[in-house]
Amino acid sequence: MVALRVVSARRASRSEPVRPHVGIVTEKAALRGALDQARAAGRTVGLVPTMGALHDGHAALIRRAAAECDLVAVTVFVNPLQFDRPDDLAAYPKDLDGDLAVVAAAGARLVFAPTSTEMYGVGAQARVHVAGLADRLEGAARPGHFDGVATVCTKLFGIAGPCLAYFGEKDFQQVAVVRRLVHDLDLPVEVVACPTVRDGDGLALSSRNALLTPQERAAAPGLHRALRLGVAQVAAGERDPAVIAAAVAAALATEPALRPDRVDVVDADTLEAPGGHTVRMRILAAASLGRVRLIDNLGIDL
Amino acid sequence: MVALRVVSARRASRSEPVRPHVGIVTEKAALRGALDQARAAGRTVGLVPTMGALHDGHAALIRRAAAECDLVAVTVFVNPLQFDRPDDLAAYPKDLDGDLAVVAAAGARLVFAPTSTEMYGVGAQARVHVAGLADRLEGAARPGHFDGVATVCTKLFGIAGPCLAYFGEKDFQQVAVVRRLVHDLDLPVEVVACPTVRDGDGLALSSRNALLTPQERAAAPGLHRALRLGVAQVAAGERDPAVIAAAVAAALATEPALRPDRVDVVDADTLEAPGGHTVRMRILAAASLGRVRLIDNLGIDL
Numbered sequence: 001m002v003a004l005r006v007v008s009a010r011r012a013s014r015s016e017p018v019r020p021h022v023g024i025v026t027e028k029a030a031l032r033g034a035l036d037q038a039r040a041a042g043r044t045v046g047l048v049p050t051m052g053a054l055h056d057g058h059a060a061l062i063r064r065a066a067a068e069c070d071l072v073a074v075t076v077f078v079n080p081l082q083f084d085r086p087d088d089l090a091a092y093p094k095d096l097d098g099d100l101a102v103v104a105a106a107g108a109r110l111v112f113a114p115t116s117t118e119m120y121g122v123g124a125q126a127r128v129h130v131a132g133l134a135d136r137l138e139g140a141a142r143p144g145h146f147d148g149v150a151t152v153c154t155k156l157f158g159i160a161g162p163c164l165a166y167f168g169e170k171d172f173q174q175v176a177v178v179r180r181l182v183h184d185l186d187l188p189v190e191v192v193a194c195p196t197v198r199d200g201d202g203l204a205l206s207s208r209n210a211l212l213t214p215q216e217r218a219a220a221p222g223l224h225r226a227l228r229l230g231v232a233q234v235a236a237g238e239r240d241p242a243v244i245a246a247a248v249a250a251a252l253a254t255e256p257a258l259r260p261d262r263v264d265v266v267d268a269d270t271l272e273a274p275g276g277h278t279v280r281m282r283i284l285a286a287a288s289l290g291r292v293r294l295i296d297n298l299g300i301d302l
Numbered sequence: 303m304v305a306l307r308v309v310s311a312r313r314a315s316r317s318e319p320v321r322p323h324v325g326i327v328t329e330k331a332a333l334r335g336a337l338d339q340a341r342a343a344g345r346t347v348g349l350v351p352t353m354g355a356l357h358d359g360h361a362a363l364i365r366r367a368a369a370e371c372d373l374v375a376v377t378v379f380v381n382p383l384q385f386d387r388p389d390d391l392a393a394y395p396k397d398l399d400g401d402l403a404v405v406a407a408a409g410a411r412l413v414f415a416p417t418s419t420e421m422y423g424v425g426a427q428a429r430v431h432v433a434g435l436a437d438r439l440e441g442a443a444r445p446g447h448f449d450g451v452a453t454v455c456t457k458l459f460g461i462a463g464p465c466l467a468y469f470g471e472k473d474f475q476q477v478a479v480v481r482r483l484v485h486d487l488d489l490p491v492e493v494v495a496c497p498t499v500r501d502g503d504g505l506a507l508s509s510r511n512a513l514l515t516p517q518e519r520a521a522a523p524g525l526h527r528a529l530r531l532g533v534a535q536v537a538a539g540e541r542d543p544a545v546i547a548a549a550v551a552a553a554l555a556t557e558p559a560l561r562p563d564r565v566d567v568v569d570a571d572t573l574e575a576p577g578g579h580t581v582r583m584r585i586l587a588a589a590s591l592g593r594v595r596l597i598d599n600l601g602i603d604l
Contacts, residue, residue, distance in 0.1 A: 126482060
């Protein structure tokens with residue numbers, strides 16, 4: 001038997017109707033037990049791994065999971081292993097009450113919110129590394145980041161068991177890393193990538209947006225505008241990744257508050273330099289606003 | 303439905319009665335399907351990962367698994383990822399017909415014997431690394447070896463699903479690495495370590511023993527004798543690991559055909575240097591005979 005703490009979602013300010021009961025489990029054995037029990041009863045399981053501070057992008061993942069699976073578990077865990085900067089980890093927004101309201105409204109009933117000690121114990125030594133893919137692009141900018149992502153996802157999949165797992169394309173390289181580890185380690189998981197959700201002005205939803213000052217928030221859509229300019233160049237026939245990247249970087253530079261960090265133009269399937277075989281291109285960019293680093297990406301079929 | 307190729311075990315020269323039917327699957331999906339089906343029917347699954355060339359040590363693992371589990375799958379896969387020397391991989395003995403006879407006689411009905419392409423496909427990038435534990439002792443002598451072990455075991459566990467997994471203590475550090483990755487990655491597997499099986503003269507059974515010349519085979523029990531001498535020293539009150547290791551190394555040196563490679567005296571639970579907290583000590587040694595490198599170990603409770 002699995003003990004669930006049933007919590008009423010308290011936030012009433014959201015526009016969606018808040019459904020009252022979401023079970024929270026904080027122990028790995030309880031999550032595994034609940035999902036094993038569901039599968040034994042013939043129900044399919046959806047997993048939505050998150051770091052909390054849930055927004056409408058997460059809600060879209062949860063709604064899709066709820067539409068496609070019988071039981072959806074949302075994990076809320078700020079994974080220290082994937083942060084390369086202690087200040088970034090310390091500043092990462094947390095709002096479990098708000099998260100419960102989002103989960104309930106989006107149609108899920110189960111939240112897994114473990115402590116770091118529960119997840120890693122003392123002296124954990126095993127790490128999952130996706131060679132090549134984890135070291136390039138964002139991985140080059142944030143050493144160890146994707147090892148942290150790969151390791152925590154392998155753990156979550158190990159706890160959850162066979163499931164569909166939902167990830168947002170805002171973190172495009174993360175989706176590729178997770179797909180790769182699921183494939184390479186033969187995990188019984190189907191990875192489902194979902195389109196990025198954006199505010200009306202184009203800014204990709206991100207938990208980190210909550211850390212922006214009003215001035216920074218006003219400048220932030222420049223990241224998406226620059227990516228759209230890159231896509232327009234590809235649509236107009238440009239194929240040279242260096243030319244496209246330079247155009248995106250130049251567009252980023254027109255927004256004084258944005259400090260461009262990196263622009264990458266890659267084959268969407270390999271995340272390597274596009275070539276004659278490329279059928280889908282992806283443009284990825286990262287830029288900082290004050291202490292907040294944002295990433296975004298857009299794709300185009302050739 | 304899972305297609306099994308049913309093969310009659312052909313070797314009749316073994317002393318155990320050969321039971322006739324062992325199903326062989328060569329595809330990951332077929333193994334997963336068979337074991338999922340068994341679990342869905344309420345049966346427990348035992349997994350015995352091997353590199354084939356099965357001997358009585360493997361038979362002991364299979365018999366124990368058959369005694370404790372409803373369905374036992376024996377995997378036969380010479381894992382290229384865990385070989386640090388191409389000549390060692392090329393020379394590794396293979397005998398699938400003999401393996402089937404051992405499996406049948408020991409009471410298992412299912413063998414998973416994939417090709418390397420089936421296991422790894424093309425361009426596999428994900429690796430599992432057990433930091434610290436994988437880099438010391440045998441890991442220092444064989445760079446990458448335990449990453450290969452950890453990666454293939456994670457894959458086999460991913461394919462097999464929830465199970466008990468049986469390993470021999472002859473590969474003592476391997477058992478520790480596998481236990482660690484199962485714990486750290488939250489895999490739904492219970493690792494069962496089984497005592498080393500020895501020939502009458504003390505030589506630990508190993509698939510590599512088949513590669514020894516008669517002269518080398520005659521010298522090989524010197525490895526076990528040296529370890530016993532170390533254990534006798536501990537039993538007599540010696541606690542200094544350097545003194546114990548030196549005595550084992552000196553004993554190895556008395557057998558001219560044996561080229562001692564390493565002797566390690568460690569805490570059996572941490573595989574680190576023994577200290578005041580140590581309750582179980584383990585002495586591990588490696589030595590070469592011609593082109594064949596053998597390992598062995600013995601434990602003693604303090």
